[in-house]
Amino acid sequence: MADLTVKIKDLVLKNPVTTASGTFGFGEEFADFIDLNLLGGIFVKGLTLKLREGNDYPRMAETASGMLNAVGLQNKGIDYFISDIYPRIKDLDTEIIPNVNGSTVEEYIEVTEKLNEVEGINAIELNISCPNVKEGGMAFGVSCPSAIAVTDAVRKVFDKTLIVKLSPNVTDITEIAKGVEGAGADAVSLVNTFLAMAIDAKTRKPVLSTVTGGLSGPAIKPIALRMVWQVYHAVKVPVIGLGGIMNATDAIEFMLAGAKAIQVGTANFIDPQVSVKIIEGIETYCKENNISSVSELTGALEIS
Amino acid sequence: MADLTVKIKDLVLKNPVTTASGTFGFGEEFADFIDLNLLGGIFVKGLTLKLREGNDYPRMAETASGMLNAVGLQNKGIDYFISDIYPRIKDLDTEIIPNVNGSTVEEYIEVTEKLNEVEGINAIELNISCPNVKEGGMAFGVSCPSAIAVTDAVRKVFDKTLIVKLSPNVTDITEIAKGVEGAGADAVSLVNTFLAMAIDAKTRKPVLSTVTGGLSGPAIKPIALRMVWQVYHAVKVPVIGLGGIMNATDAIEFMLAGAKAIQVGTANFIDPQVSVKIIEGIETYCKENNISSVSELTGALEIS
Amino acid sequence: MKKIQDFKVKEYRWLNETGYLLTLYSDQTIEPVSPGNFAEIKVPDAPDVFLRRPISIFDVDYENRLLTFYIKVVGKGTKKMGELNPGTPINIMYPLGNSFTVNGEKNVLIIGGGSGIAPFILLGRELQKKNISTTFLFGARSKNEIVLTEEFDKYGRVLATTEDGSMGEKGLVTQHPVFSDISGFDKIYICGPDPMMKAVAKIAGEHQVDCEVSLENMMACGIGACLCCVTKTTSGNKCVCTDGPVFNSKELAWQI
Amino acid sequence: MKKIQDFKVKEYRWLNETGYLLTLYSDQTIEPVSPGNFAEIKVPDAPDVFLRRPISIFDVDYENRLLTFYIKVVGKGTKKMGELNPGTPINIMYPLGNSFTVNGEKNVLIIGGGSGIAPFILLGRELQKKNISTTFLFGARSKNEIVLTEEFDKYGRVLATTEDGSMGEKGLVTQHPVFSDISGFDKIYICGPDPMMKAVAKIAGEHQVDCEVSLENMMACGIGACLCCVTKTTSGNKCVCTDGPVFNSKELAWQI
Ligand SMILES: Cc1cc2nc3c(=O)[nH]c(=O)nc-3n(C[C@H](O)[C@H](O)[C@H](O)COP(=O)(O)OP(=O)(O)OC[C@H]3O[C@@H](n4cnc5c(N)ncnc54)[C@H](O)[C@@H]3O)c2cc1C
Ligand SMILES: Cc1cc2nc3c(=O)[nH]c(=O)nc-3n(C[C@H](O)[C@H](O)[C@H](O)COP(=O)(O)OP(=O)(O)OC[C@H]3O[C@@H](n4cnc5c(N)ncnc54)[C@H](O)[C@@H]3O)c2cc1C
Numbered sequence A, B: 001m002a003d004l005t006v007k008i009k010d011l012v013l014k015n016p017v018t019t020a021s022g023t024f025g026f027g028e029e030f031a032d033f034i035d036l037n038l039l040g041g042i043f044v045k046g047l048t049l050k051l052r053e054g055n056d057y058p059r060m061a062e063t064a065s066g067m068l069n070a071v072g073l074q075n076k077g078i079d080y081f082i083s084d085i086y087p088r089i090k091d092l093d094t095e096i097i098p099n100v101n102g103s104t105v106e107e108y109i110e111v112t113e114k115l116n117e118v119e120g121i122n123a124i125e126l127n128i129s130c131p132n133v134k135e136g137g138m139a140f141g142v143s144c145p146s147a148i149a150v151t152d153a154v155r156k157v158f159d160k161t162l163i164v165k166l167s168p169n170v171t172d173i174t175e176i177a178k179g180v181e182g183a184g185a186d187a188v189s190l191v192n193t194f195l196a197m198a199i200d201a202k203t204r205k206p207v208l209s210t211v212t213g214g215l216s217g218p219a220i221k222p223i224a225l226r227m228v229w230q231v232y233h234a235v236k237v238p239v240i241g242l243g244g245i246m247n248a249t250d251a252i253e254f255m256l257a258g259a260k261a262i263q264v265g266t267a268n269f270i271d272p273q274v275s276v277k278i279i280e281g282i283e284t285y286c287k288e289n290n291i292s293s294v295s296e297l298t299g300a301l302e303i304s
Numbered sequence C, D: 001m002k003k004i005q006d007f008k009v010k011e012y013r014w015l016n017e018t019g020y021l022l023t024l025y026s027d028q029t030i031e032p033v034s035p036g037n038f039a040e041i042k043v044p045d046a047p048d049v050f051l052r053r054p055i056s057i058f059d060v061d062y063e064n065r066l067l068t069f070y071i072k073v074v075g076k077g078t079k080k081m082g083e084l085n086p087g088t089p090i091n092i093m094y095p096l097g098n099s100f101t102v103n104g105e106k107n108v109l110i111i112g113g114g115s116g117i118a119p120f121i122l123l124g125r126e127l128q129k130k131n132i133s134t135t136f137l138f139g140a141r142s143k144n145e146i147v148l149t150e151e152f153d154k155y156g157r158v159l160a161t162t163e164d165g166s167m168g169e170k171g172l173v174t175q176h177p178v179f180s181d182i183s184g185f186d187k188i189y190i191c192g193p194d195p196m197m198k199a200v201a202k203i204a205g206e207h208q209v210d211c212e213v214s215l216e217n218m219m220a221c222g223i224g225a226c227l228c229c230v231t232k233t234t235s236g237n238k239c240v241c242t243d244g245p246v247f248n249s250k251e252l253a254w255q256i
């Protein structure tokens, strides 16, 4: 059987399949459906310094092969995560990776400092690309100087693997990727959701309470794949790819484009077992193609 | 019956439904399926100064609720259009709007100068957003200074309605929209396709000969709608909306978001009669909602 | 335990132009279902339907391994689920959500509107087992929208209001005479359109009658992972899919 | 004239694990179809299929208003088209593309591989009407992939090659003895995988036998509007959907 292990700096994943922040809760929600210990890692729901109620309902709209969300980082705050949630999931045989958010650089720093102290947490994902909050979020991720500033600040207070999650809502994603690499990111993950909108023609109103929201799902896959391919050729740090992955073939495409690991997002809503099926599918693909280590796939796209 | 006429500067469309450049040939291709005289307008296939063979096959890939294309502006050149094609379609009772392309500002100018002389052509669409050519194309549309420069140059040699077609592959589309408005554009149309990619996991090769291509179809609709809404609030000139419009409801959503007219693109491939169905659907909507003039819909989104 | 399971379409029973019972069968055993639980259904063969659709469990037959849903056509998914051929495979996540509480009540009122009648066969059956006297009150625009009264008859008294007066009392549910003595009930259960639920909850509150409402917020995951389905409560935003769909009306931050 | 028309599934005839004949019927009259023409089929109830699928017209029955397609399962759309229930509505644009030319030939060779045999019943019938002597040569990996020989038998001599030797000659079509006297034919018609067509076109060119190939490039519109389906020819890029699918092999810029 192929070696599925992948290394992202010091973070070792038993396989390249992880679940995307905000689409997998804290893992527990899926415990009835799959064995969580099989996963390479779980990127848990976005965390902030203080409790956040998130945006008003409606927060969701279905679109062609995708969905919009405008959750707005509802969570009980970092302290509650560390004291109440993490102890319940820390013994899972998979990497638990918190997704760190803030309205200001100081908030990012404070959340990170707390996580730096937590034993068992070997990496964080810095979310500078949330399109659903009024302050901070995506604003950090669409300008190179601010992306660099927040990465740099967080890097100074975090000793373990730092993954920075990029926004696709930019003219040139390689520029931001290079910026955060320079500021000390150990890896980049991409993409977060696309700023988008849904309207109800009958009521003439926006469907979401926030008017705009973030588009995810297979609709965005071709754009996400292009961005992963571009970023892979622009930076030296590992790339974690996501955006519309629905099955093992999609996952393999992202790896061929340059991803070392992948995240499964919206697909979890449609099939709560899909992440495990993707692991199995990658195994089968490796076997059928005589691939001894899954990392051989990363960037193996053949361009004639 | 509601008044369906819309005015884009001096260009009068009998209804807001037009067909998007590159998806409707020169109209003739659809003559067996619909009465072309019913359309508000036809944006014909992208034209360049000289004959272009376009990119190598394969130029197309199907994706979730969308498709990639990498046609690369194959056309026989502006002179052939004016001498051979236009005479065949000029007597249609609809507006024929050429889509103007160039690798350099000079080429844009030359093509436009020729069209400026053609009687019956009342508007052109300046394509600064084609993602499928090596030189020019999208490069003009993703940087504000170059978008302004080409618009400004073309404006100087064109007396009739000048529509500038914007690229969605940018961080802030309102900035480009404001730029071209300032440079003399009479209207903006958006969006062109999203730069994207498809991979064949079996062969480990890109599906398109050009590796990347342009994503169109309902997959992109939520992003396009958001951009139309943003641009509508940023500029004073009319906005022509497109991107994934498949039916009358979609078209109405674009108008509510701020579009004065709309273009039907990829949908023509799936149903060659769809443009006429959309006109009928808009009529019905107006009747059911007691709308006396279709322009009332433009920007009528109610945000509480 | 929540489960994901393959079923097949067994049969339909159409009740009017837009409402039908859909019965599914499975080769595997059926998980225990409580009144109020719902399922997330993957609509097969539907090009425009991306996410699963939450539908209350109308009835369950453990012995014959059947699940029945009462579905009203309101859009793409509910239309498609009514057009499948017998034998079509259909994948279900269930049982999801909490359920109605029953705590030694003596006399209860159940109010349903639209597809909101769906959870009440299971609830009626449970109440009957516990010898609780049950009144059903169904509200609709017109007679043809009041369905399945003969089924509910088995579990209690059935009343109706219609806006056009074609069946039962004319008017809205809250105009039914039963409300003149509302304090005679020690609990109201309700599921239906928001305005109906709010109006009833308001009266219940005024008369200090316990009131449980079942919400139908739009959902993406159905299992508490996406936080899309929230409703405001006195203790912050809660997920309708896991903390609900059943809430005590006092908990809800409804402006009523 | 090109037309867009609603049909319904009449029946299937499965020929092996992956190949089937699909017959559709319509209430309206059928447009005149020429050998080589194809249709763009909107695959119903298929969530993953966005664009229409180009499929050659295998047979047509004007009187009973039937169209038949020979389809090989290679992916999502061709799979789904094989699973529809009789009566399922299915929308077709047809007849599209040009057709094979017949100009007083006396003795012709028709070569088909895979789904490439599809256009040759109509062509065989036309050739027979014109009293042109016809030889069919079908190539496949194995016997079970050679289908419908009894149908083709009606219109000419049927030969076969299989890579495993399980039927006809062992090897590729170009290794069939018929090629030893290839100049005896005044035309070759061919449709099949690219390598097969190129190999045959090369031999035809060397022996100055007229050769028409039918291409199966991926298509978006099927009517010459999108310019996605092009093939390089001696006079630039041409659309397979309108200038083709049939090309004289001499026109094609194949590196052979
Ligand atoms: C816990 C729960 C239990 C439910 N039980 C039942 C049941 O037993 N029987 C039944 O018929 N329905 C039930 N519903 C409602 C059902 O889920 C929706 O009617 C269905 O999802 C609509 O899908 P569609 O594809 O037909 O509509 P779409 O085509 O997606 O939408 C049609 C229209 O309905 C609106 N809409 C869609 N879903 C909702 C929603 N959840 N709330 C408000 N508006 C919506 C859309 O905005 C749109 O305007 C339940 C919902 C929930 C959350
Ligand atoms: C003019 C014309 C006539 C045709 N006639 C027939 C016919 O009579 N019978 C028949 O069975 N098929 C015919 N084909 C081929 C048929 O169109 C494709 O097999 C079909 O579109 C595949 O659809 P799918 O959804 O099953 O495959 P998908 O799931 O879309 O793709 C499966 C795999 O096949 C590849 N593929 C898809 N379409 C093509 C293509 N056109 N060329 C090369 N590779 C492709 C994809 O890249 C992918 O790897 C014809 C094609 C053309 C252009």
Ligand SMILES: Cc1cc2nc3c(=O)[nH]c(=O)nc-3n(C[C@H](O)[C@H](O)[C@H](O)COP(=O)(O)O)c2cc1C
Residues within 6 Å of the ligand: A020, A021, A022, A023, A045, A046, A047, A069, A071, A073, A099, A127, A130, A165, A191, A192, A193, A215, A216, A217, A218, A220, A242, A243, A244, A245, A263, A264, A265, A266, A267, C226, C227, C228
């Ligand atoms: C409901 C929902 C909530 C999300 N919340 C977060 C979040 O808290 N933090 C974050 O970085 N990304 C969040 N995302 C983005 C996803 O992690 C992912 O980047 C995006 O959905 C694209 O992947 P997909 O197409 O596979 O879903 C959320 C996405 C969805 C759909």
Ligand SMILES: Cc1cc2nc3c(=O)[nH]c(=O)nc-3n(C[C@H](O)[C@H](O)[C@H](O)COP(=O)(O)O)c2cc1C
Residues within 6 Å of the ligand: B020, B021, B022, B023, B045, B046, B047, B069, B071, B073, B099, B127, B130, B165, B191, B192, B193, B215, B216, B217, B218, B220, B242, B243, B244, B245, B263, B264, B265, B266, B267, D226, D227, D228
């Ligand atoms: C095959 C194809 C060719 C296109 N060619 C052109 C072109 O020549 N000029 C242009 O401005 N846009 C071109 N476009 C972009 C469309 O006009 C349109 O902007 C885009 O497809 C989005 O709209 P849609 O989703 O409705 O198709 C092309 C699109 C497709 C699919």
Ligand code: FES
Residues within 6 Å of the ligand: C218, C219, C220, C221, C222, C223, C224, C225, C226, C227, C228, C229, C230, C239, C240, C241, C242
């Ligand atoms: S639907 Fe996802 S949390 Fe309730």
Ligand code: FES
Residues within 6 Å of the ligand: D218, D219, D220, D221, D222, D223, D224, D225, D226, D227, D228, D229, D230, D239, D240, D241, D242
């Ligand atoms: S398929 Fe569109 S031009 Fe041939």
